[in-house]
Amino acid sequence: MELLPASEEPSVRAASFWSDPRAWVRRKNLGHGYWVFFSAAFFFDAGFSIYFFLFNLYLFDRGFNERTMGWIGGAMTLGSLAGTLPAGALARRIGLRPFLAMIFIASPAANALRAVWVWEPAQIGLAFLTGLAMSGWAVCYLPAVARLTNERNRTSGFSLIFSVSVGTAMLGGIVCGYLRQWLSMAGIAMQAAEVKRLILLVSCGIVLLGLIPVFRLRVPSPPGEEATSKIDPKRGKWLRAWKLRPFLLRFLPSMALWSAVLAAFTPFGNIYLTRDLHISMARIGLIFSAVQVIQFCMGLATPVIFRALGLRNGIAVTQIAAAVVLGSLAGVTNGKLAVALYLTFAAAQWMTLPGLYNLLMNETPDSERSTASALMMFFNSLAGSVATAAAGVLFARFGYPRVLLGLAIVAFAVALLLRLLIAPRGTSFDDDQDSGRSTLAASSSCHAEVQP
Numbered sequence: 001m002e003l004l005p006a007s008e009e010p011s012v013r014a015a016s017f018w019s020d021p022r023a024w025v026r027r028k029n030l031g032h033g034y035w036v037f038f039s040a041a042f043f044f045d046a047g048f049s050i051y052f053f054l055f056n057l058y059l060f061d062r063g064f065n066e067r068t069m070g071w072i073g074g075a076m077t078l079g080s081l082a083g084t085l086p087a088g089a090l091a092r093r094i095g096l097r098p099f100l101a102m103i104f105i106a107s108p109a110a111n112a113l114r115a116v117w118v119w120e121p122a123q124i125g126l127a128f129l130t131g132l133a134m135s136g137w138a139v140c141y142l143p144a145v146a147r148l149t150n151e152r153n154r155t156s157g158f159s160l161i162f163s164v165s166v167g168t169a170m171l172g173g174i175v176c177g178y179l180r181q182w183l184s185m186a187g188i189a190m191q192a193a194e195v196k197r198l199i200l201l202v203s204c205g206i207v208l209l210g211l212i213p214v215f216r217l218r219v220p221s222p223p224g225e226e227a228t229s230k231i232d233p234k235r236g237k238w239l240r241a242w243k244l245r246p247f248l249l250r251f252l253p254s255m256a257l258w259s260a261v262l263a264a265f266t267p268f269g270n271i272y273l274t275r276d277l278h279i280s281m282a283r284i285g286l287i288f289s290a291v292q293v294i295q296f297c298m299g300l301a302t303p304v305i306f307r308a309l310g311l312r313n314g315i316a317v318t319q320i321a322a323a324v325v326l327g328s329l330a331g332v333t334n335g336k337l338a339v340a341l342y343l344t345f346a347a348a349q350w351m352t353l354p355g356l357y358n359l360l361m362n363e364t365p366d367s368e369r370s371t372a373s374a375l376m377m378f379f380n381s382l383a384g385s386v387a388t389a390a391a392g393v394l395f396a397r398f399g400y401p402r403v404l405l406g407l408a409i410v411a412f413a414v415a416l417l418l419r420l421l422i423a424p425r426g427t428s429f430d431d432d433q434d435s436g437r438s439t440l441a442a443s444s445s446c447h448a449e450v451q452p
Contacts, residue, residue, distance in 0.1 A: 043210030061193035070392015077385035079131020106133035108204035177285020250421040263384035264391035319415035322348035327408030
């Protein structure tokens, strides 16, 4: 799960997660509060990983095309963008536990309504409201785990939640793929759209179960909260006084462009496999599960690759690999080859994100990291909402092959542009010796953001 510090005793170092999970968990000394939050996060991830895997396929069965799906996906991202800052202010005002309870009620309620009220204008409006409701999870997730852990076990806490979310997503993909066949074997005949709607509603019910641990949750106040409130009030004017560092002026636009490339294809991947390549629902469920395994394994392999290539060069190589695979998908008609390329793209694009996040943190002073992260999330969400909506229109008008080829060219250009912009000033494409310390915790924060 993680590399142990060299200072630990050999007997302690010998007990790894893979050899003795119980001993590993005991050694991390994760407290009762953490495990309560872990239970809530389990239900949230389990329910919504199933929901968002299936939702666009459900809309496709109900007669929606990529243009409409693009508008719906863009509206949801805009809702998340609009809700992030107010969610943070509300969480600070009323406390994390009451705010989490609101999220665990509003999010499944809005998504359940989306599964029932299948009318295009309503879907766009409900998608925006869903984005608003779910934006609070990204705001609460990191500070909640940070307060319920300490510096010694924090990385393990993030890793554990991330690993379980991957496992539940794998199981959800298998259930989604084979449920209709299982119902038929039991003598229950249902149309494909009806089965998908049933799964969507059940997945919302799974999220709602997370209220039980949320009501039992006790989140300690952040240390020094009162002291920080007495700091010079001039610091409240930071937004006007703080100037973007040169690195951020180069990094943020190119990072937003890369996020736009991912947002233009990822929401439509299942539709592409279903409509253009005629892959069955059962196989798509298995593909979704395989993607989770690959992303988990790539999260473990990323630090090794970045240490070998250097952080900047490692980012460039993985981005170019993703662009090449995306372009190859444009000319493929064989289903098996397309699936292999799709899995390769999922692995390559997943590896880029921890590296990009790590680079941002490395190049930003500690006192400015939270602001830099907020700016990155803001620009990424803005670019992603526009890209999803535009891609839906283009896919509907021109079909997948031509648009995928165009996206591949854009992705390749963005990779080269980003490599030029993030090169250390005064140097060229020399192989910088960055440490490349992309941990599984970085992968988990990346996972949390990618989820709609």
